[in-house]
Amino acid sequence: MRLLHTMLRVGDLQKSIDFYTTILEMKLLRQSENNEYKYTLAFLGYGDETDNTVLELTYNWGTTEYDLGNAYGHIAIESDDIYATCEKIKAMGGQVTREPGPVKGGTTVIAFVKDPDGYMIELINKKDAGKGLGL
Numbered sequence: 001m002r003l004l005h006t007m008l009r010v011g012d013l014q015k016s017i018d019f020y021t022t023i024l025e026m027k028l029l030r031q032s033e034n035n036e037y038k039y040t041l042a043f044l045g046y047g048d049e050t051d052n053t054v055l056e057l058t059y060n061w062g063t064t065e066y067d068l069g070n071a072y073g074h075i076a077i078e079s080d081d082i083y084a085t086c087e088k089i090k091a092m093g094g095q096v097t098r099e100p101g102p103v104k105g106g107t108t109v110i111a112f113v114k115d116p117d118g119y120m121i122e123l124i125n126k127k128d129a130g131k132g133l134g135l
Helices: 013-023 082-091
Strands: 005-007 029-034 039-045 054-060 075-079 096-103 109-114 122-124
Touching: 005 082, 013 029, 013 039, 029 109, 039 109, 082 109, 096 122
Parallel strands: 005 054, 075 122
Antiparallel strands: 029 039, 039 054, 096 109, 109 122
16 A cells, blocks of 8 residues: 545635645646536646555635645645755745754754645655655
């Protein structure tokens, strides 16, 4: 078995696609509409779905916002240069909610940003990715 995708419901599909493709440099892999049930799906990622886990954005027509609840945590994305990535996000109008720096009690360099719908994204410096949290 393998992890295929994570689905997020979004209120403005194009704004979310722009955020993930322009700011976080994912590729729009495919998009489809379902006229009968009034929704659009967009799949984005850093590589082909056959070999990579991707992000599914779901836009339910006419719904512009969601209650995110208190159970959702975040998705994590590896960054070659977390400091430059955060500067780019801020320069493009994105929201960095935790500036890059070591995780509390550890050495792994992380940062947190929010997407247009308020979903949290943890950025992890590439040299630290896959090492737990350097605790």
